[in-house]
Amino acid sequence: MPIFIDRRLNPKDKSLGNRQRFIRRARNELKRSIREQVRSGKIADVDAEHTVSMPANGTSEPSFSDARDSGQRRHVLPGNKRFVPGDRLPRPAPGMPRSGPGLKEMEDDFRFVLSREEVLDLFFEDLELPDLVKVNLKEILAFKPRRAGFTATGSPTSINVGRTMRNSHGRRIALKRPKPEDIEAIAREIATLEKSTPSVAARERIAALKAELDRLERRRRLIAYVDPVDIRYNRFDAQPVPNANAVMFCLMDVSGSMGEREKDMAKRFFVLLHLFLKRRYDATEIVFIRHTHQAQEVDEETFFYSTQSGGTVVSTALEEMRRIIGERYPSSEWNIYAAQASDGDNFATDSERCIALLDGEIMRLCQYFAYVEIIDERESHIFGSTENGTSLWHAYEAVSAQWPNFQMSRIATPADIYPVFRQLFTRQPDAHNG
Amino acid sequence: MTRPAARSELLFSGSDWDFRLLSQVYDAIEAIAVEDLHLDVYPVQMEIISSEQMLDAYSSVGMPLMYRHWSFGKHFLHQELLYRKGGRGLAYELVINSNPCIVYLMEENTMALQALVTAHAALGHNHFFKNNHLFRQWTDASSILSYLDFAKRYIAQCEERHGLAEVEAILDAAHALMDQGVFRYHRPPKLTSEQRREEIRERLEYEEQSYNDLWRTLPASKHGTNDEPDDSTTERKETLNLPEENLLYFLEKNSLILEPWQREILRIVRVIAQYFYPQRQTQVMNEGCATFVHYTLMNTLFDRGMIGEGAMLEILKNHSNVVFQPGFDDPRFSGINPYALGLDMMRDIQRIATKPTTEDRDWFPDIAGSGDWREVLLDAWANHRDESFIRQYLSPTLIRKWRFFVLADTADEPFYEVASIHNERGYEKVRSALADSYDIGATRPNIQVVDVDLLGDRQLRLQHKIKDGIVLEETGCDATLRHVRKLWGYDVSLAGVDMDTGLTVYERTASQIGD
Numbered sequence: 001m002p003i004f005i006d007r008r009l010n011p012k013d014k015s016l017g018n019r020q021r022f023i024r025r026a027r028n029e030l031k032r033s034i035r036e037q038v039r040s041g042k043i044a045d046v047d048a049e050h051t052v053s054m055p056a057n058g059t060s061e062p063s064f065s066d067a068r069d070s071g072q073r074r075h076v077l078p079g080n081k082r083f084v085p086g087d088r089l090p091r092p093a094p095g096m097p098r099s100g101p102g103l104k105e106m107e108d109d110f111r112f113v114l115s116r117e118e119v120l121d122l123f124f125e126d127l128e129l130p131d132l133v134k135v136n137l138k139e140i141l142a143f144k145p146r147r148a149g150f151t152a153t154g155s156p157t158s159i160n161v162g163r164t165m166r167n168s169h170g171r172r173i174a175l176k177r178p179k180p181e182d183i184e185a186i187a188r189e190i191a192t193l194e195k196s197t198p199s200v201a202a203r204e205r206i207a208a209l210k211a212e213l214d215r216l217e218r219r220r221r222l223i224a225y226v227d228p229v230d231i232r233y234n235r236f237d238a239q240p241v242p243n244a245n246a247v248m249f250c251l252m253d254v255s256g257s258m259g260e261r262e263k264d265m266a267k268r269f270f271v272l273l274h275l276f277l278k279r280r281y282d283a284t285e286i287v288f289i290r291h292t293h294q295a296q297e298v299d300e301e302t303f304f305y306s307t308q309s310g311g312t313v314v315s316t317a318l319e320e321m322r323r324i325i326g327e328r329y330p331s332s333e334w335n336i337y338a339a340q341a342s343d344g345d346n347f348a349t350d351s352e353r354c355i356a357l358l359d360g361e362i363m364r365l366c367q368y369f370a371y372v373e374i375i376d377e378r379e380s381h382i383f384g385s386t387e388n389g390t391s392l393w394h395a396y397e398a399v400s401a402q403w404p405n406f407q408m409s410r411i412a413t414p415a416d417i418y419p420v421f422r423q424l425f426t427r428q429p430d431a432h433n434g
Numbered sequence: 435m436t437r438p439a440a441r442s443e444l445l446f447s448g449s450d451w452d453f454r455l456l457s458q459v460y461d462a463i464e465a466i467a468v469e470d471l472h473l474d475v476y477p478v479q480m481e482i483i484s485s486e487q488m489l490d491a492y493s494s495v496g497m498p499l500m501y502r503h504w505s506f507g508k509h510f511l512h513q514e515l516l517y518r519k520g521g522r523g524l525a526y527e528l529v530i531n532s533n534p535c536i537v538y539l540m541e542e543n544t545m546a547l548q549a550l551v552t553a554h555a556a557l558g559h560n561h562f563f564k565n566n567h568l569f570r571q572w573t574d575a576s577s578i579l580s581y582l583d584f585a586k587r588y589i590a591q592c593e594e595r596h597g598l599a600e601v602e603a604i605l606d607a608a609h610a611l612m613d614q615g616v617f618r619y620h621r622p623p624k625l626t627s628e629q630r631r632e633e634i635r636e637r638l639e640y641e642e643q644s645y646n647d648l649w650r651t652l653p654a655s656k657h658g659t660n661d662e663p664d665d666s667t668t669e670r671k672e673t674l675n676l677p678e679e680n681l682l683y684f685l686e687k688n689s690l691i692l693e694p695w696q697r698e699i700l701r702i703v704r705v706i707a708q709y710f711y712p713q714r715q716t717q718v719m720n721e722g723c724a725t726f727v728h729y730t731l732m733n734t735l736f737d738r739g740m741i742g743e744g745a746m747l748e749i750l751k752n753h754s755n756v757v758f759q760p761g762f763d764d765p766r767f768s769g770i771n772p773y774a775l776g777l778d779m780m781r782d783i784q785r786i787a788t789k790p791t792t793e794d795r796d797w798f799p800d801i802a803g804s805g806d807w808r809e810v811l812l813d814a815w816a817n818h819r820d821e822s823f824i825r826q827y828l829s830p831t832l833i834r835k836w837r838f839f840v841l842a843d844t845a846d847e848p849f850y851e852v853a854s855i856h857n858e859r860g861y862e863k864v865r866s867a868l869a870d871s872y873d874i875g876a877t878r879p880n881i882q883v884v885d886v887d888l889l890g891d892r893q894l895r896l897q898h899k900i901k902d903g904i905v906l907e908e909t910g911c912d913a914t915l916r917h918v919r920k921l922w923g924y925d926v927s928l929a930g931v932d933m934d935t936g937l938t939v940y941e942r943t944a945s946q947i948g949d
Contacts, residue, residue, distance in 0.1 A: 002460050002478035002556065003534065004453050007487060008541055014490040015510045021598070022507030061505055062610050062913030064879045064898075064906055071904030072844045076868040078770060079761020080839040080855055087852040089841070112511040 145236040154233025167230035177223040178216040246335040253342040255292040255312040266341035291317035331365040344390030351395035371408040449544035475560040476535040499582040501589035529555040531563040533575040546745035558724030568712035607917035608703035615682030691923030722776015820872035892924040919944035
């Protein structure tokens with residue numbers, strides 16, 4: 001009869017470690033391949049599985065093997081129907097698949113699927129919200145239990161058996177609790193004496209033994225095997241977990257001056273930002289504010305997918321942001337980030353007001369403010385390098401000069417989005433230590 | 435064929451299985467296997483696994499435990515892709531040459547399939563592992579699992595201590611040399627110094643006894659000095675035990691730059707390569723043996739009325755899928771199916787032993803008509819590998835049945851030529867060509883360490899013996915040489931020497947290749 005072992009409930013993903021090693025090895029090429037795909041496809045598609053082809057570099061497994069196109073060899077094949085010795089068969093053209101009889105196809109030539117998590121990990125590698133831990137956080141919200149020695153009181157679930165038994169053992173030795181072997185030995189002696197011929201000496205001996213046995217039994221009953229004083233519990237300390245509260249404000253212009261193309265690009269930028277935040281920071285809150293000539297806070301769905309039109313007053317959005325910060329996100333407790341996308345159009349006199357708002361209040365509250373301007377493709381060569389620009393751009397340049405944590409950039413084509421995004425959020429090693 | 439008996443004697447009915455039923459079926463099958471086929475097996479441990487676990491097992495070369503390496507991840511992706519696209523079904527079972535013999539059964543299998551798999555793996559493969567001389571000589575079934583456990587833990591520890599990248603570099607290099615990391619022959623045991631002195635004394639004694647003064651008068655040979663290699667070269671070759679076919683062994687023992695843990699990793703890879711070496715030499719025999727056993731056992735069970743007709747039909751359908759062999763011009767052709775060839779040869783031996791034709795009597799005088807096919811098969815299973823088995827037992831009947839033909843392939847000619855077919859003149863040639871194609875010594879490049887001057891430039895000299903003009907594939911060769919250099923630490927050269935002419939065809943050194 002064989003031994004049976006049911007392995008079906010064993011932990012899955014036994015080869016996960018191998019997969020991770022493989023992806024790490026192919027990391028650079030996979031990253032390039034994913035970025036290429038994202039650049040050409042829709043940004044929102046980042047948030048899904050990706051099929052990539054087997055990277056050629058770094059994942060081949062070389063060995064000494066025979067070159068197929070040299071020497072003489074003999075193949076033995078089954079299923080001859082009409083050949084006689086001396087017949088000649090044309091050699092298939094080189095480069096054809098299965099260039100020889102019975103050749104196996106190469107294992108290296110295949111495509112495989114990366115999971116959504118792996119794609120995002122590769123995609124957002126090296127990116128970081130700048131200065132997330134700069135603000136000293138007073139408020140501590142989460143506690144995590146941590147082992148801290150032993151205690152004499154506690155809940156039964158956290159009994160430490162090893163400790164308890166060690167104490168019990170020590171106590172039993174100290175109080176000389178009779179061992180079961182001793183009691184058994186006496187009982188056995190009594191039994192043998194009782195079986196043998198009764199004599200005076202034997203009777204006396206039996207009486208003495210019985211008294212001793214009695215004493216031992218009593219003692220054993222008195223001294224418990226495990227006494228409540230022995231019991232020890234694992235002690236847990238509640239360890240505070242520093243909680244980095246962060247909130248991200250997404251500001252987008254949805255006014256009439258933003259054409260479909262501009263809106264689409266802005267949305268793409270925010271989708272990317274949204275994914276990045278979701279990926280990197282579990283606890284980051286995101287506030288969506290869209291504005292025309294008036295601003296309102298909306299939910300994610302409305303922000304990305306619903307349409308609205310009107311004039312353009314950028315300052316309304318900034319005011320709304322200031323209001324929300326005042327109401328819900330006191331800057332002493334929150335790291336505040338903001339990203340704004342616009343086509344640069346603004347109501348003529350409003351730019352001054354924007355500067356005033358930013359300079360006066362918002363930049364002091366914010367850790368980081370990123371401004372992305374969506375420009376026409378035809379204008380990109382004009383604006384790309386020079387100081388020319390829209391009124392808002394000019395206004396913001398003044399802010400940028402004054403505040404190091406204000407960044408601005410221009411996007412002309414969808415292909416720019418990712419590079420600009422990287423530029424804005426590239427991890428800055430030890431840039432602002434202190 | 436006897437009619438199946440009453441229903442009550444059936445081992446099982448329906449497709450559901452449970453552990454009690456599996457156990458009963460195993461016992462019934464084992465009883466027949468032992469009394470009827472005289473099989474001799476390790477105790478069996480059956481493990482039920484899911485399809486995902488089967489894929490996991492595939493990627494770690496079929497072993498239940500394996501150290502971690504990215505290449506296994508790559509293989510897993512490939513297998514998974516094939517499986518998901520339906521390009522390849524998963525095996526119904528996986529069997530490991532260990533003691534107790536571990537058989538993996540898939541949970542999706544029906545009871546009929548489990549019975550088939552039990553006969554195939556738990557008895558057929560198991561018997562082969564226990565009795566074939568290659569496995570007995572080269573693998574230690576009782577210790578392989580604990581060794582793999584050690585290897586896995588050791589490499590994980592190395593990764594912790596020295597970093598993933600360091601360990602990966604060594605494993606990459608070792609994997610590249612896995613084919614050159616096996617001993618093909620047992621070596622004579624090393625002599626102790628006392629035995630060596632004894633040997634020298636005996637030789638001197640012999641020379642004294644057979645002394646003939648006439649030899650002294652012979653004129654010295656003209657190239658006498660040239661023929662005798664430099665004394666110091668001979669000596670250092672002797673101390674290093676060169677030439678050495680096992681590259682991994684040589685590097686492990688003699689590399690000047692490796693640290694102890696790196697040597698241990700080379701050793702682990704080498705031991706695993708050696709463990710699999712017999713399996714690669716006995717594909718046809720191993721699968722043939724298992725297939726023959728399950729075919730015979732299942733028919734016996736059916737004849738005795740122990741399995742029903744429905745189950746038998748299912749078993750036969752799976753059996754015929756396994757032994758399917760399309761012709762060379764069929765789009766489904768992907769080489770010779772070892773299951774089919776093995777089974778056919780073994781059934782052919784059965785036929786020759788019981789109902790031989792005149793031709794068989796000519797070809798196999800010692801077994802034809804002997805009647806005892808069990809004995810012949812047990813002997814073949816124990817003492818042959820694929821190459822020798824085919825060379826000895828492939829009969830003209832079978833060559834005709836398979837319509838084998840030999841295609842000569844000379845690289846620089848624009849055509850293949852049909853060299854031999856299944857006719858009177860061709861049988862011998864077909865048979866030996868087929869046997870050659872299973873000779874693992876001939877089909878893998880023959881590369882040896884021939885020389886290294888440890889006191890000089892320390893260049894490791896490898897030699898590739900070129901047979902039939904087949905040279906090495908260049909990119910793979912260069913990349914592998916780089917790996918060798920990584921392990922050796924100094925320059926490495928590879929010279930291709932034609933076995934027929936003795937001329938050096940090419941020479942590459944790692945320093946020329948660069949990184």
